[in-house]
Amino acid sequence: KQEVTQIPAALSVPEGENLVLNCSFTDSAIYNLQWFRQDPGKGLTSLLLIQSSQREQTSGRLNASLDKSSGRSTLYIAASQPGDSATYLCAVSGAGANSKLTFGKGITLSVRP
């Protein structure tokens, strides 16, 4: 059974800091990994999708990497801003018709002005 872990559960940093959010998963037979952002009480916004054949993806100030063999992914946020404050969730899926996502519990990020 796939398990996804995100540690720590919460993180507080000053504005402008570069930071790394970690995600680990137990079964390396994944098809892709997706990072999401969730604002309080809201739905999920897709940030980056990394397919298993890829090592990283970039979008603006965000960079996500994937190491399938070690079961790890990182989300790098450059020059953090107060508007980045949210919960960040990673999720993995297998291949096939049922591409269900298995999520971690998320990391709640607070960026202090």
Next chain:
Amino acid sequence: ETGVTQSPTHLIKTRGQQVTLRCSSQSGHNTVSWYQQALGQGPQFIFQYYREEENGRGNFPPRFSGLQFPNYSSELNVNALELDDSALYLCASRRGGSYEQYFGPGTRLTVT
């Protein structure tokens, strides 16, 4: 905005009642999944529909059921509501052949 919409936004029900939640998929997306997110937890997969057929189910009892319609909109039905069913229910859609999923804003269900 992803183009996935859900209704209603909030709902309060009493234990034992039944509820129907609705989702309208993003245009061109023929696969829809439903997730339950309890407070402080990551979303848990309930089931997935592809071309009106259920083709995957998570660890949820049969009182959780669904439908997908020809226009790819979808419903989640929950019978005999329990207090633990209180959660944010999320709908996600994707295009066949693509694995990127797009989520709606969710429906907050409170069972009292």
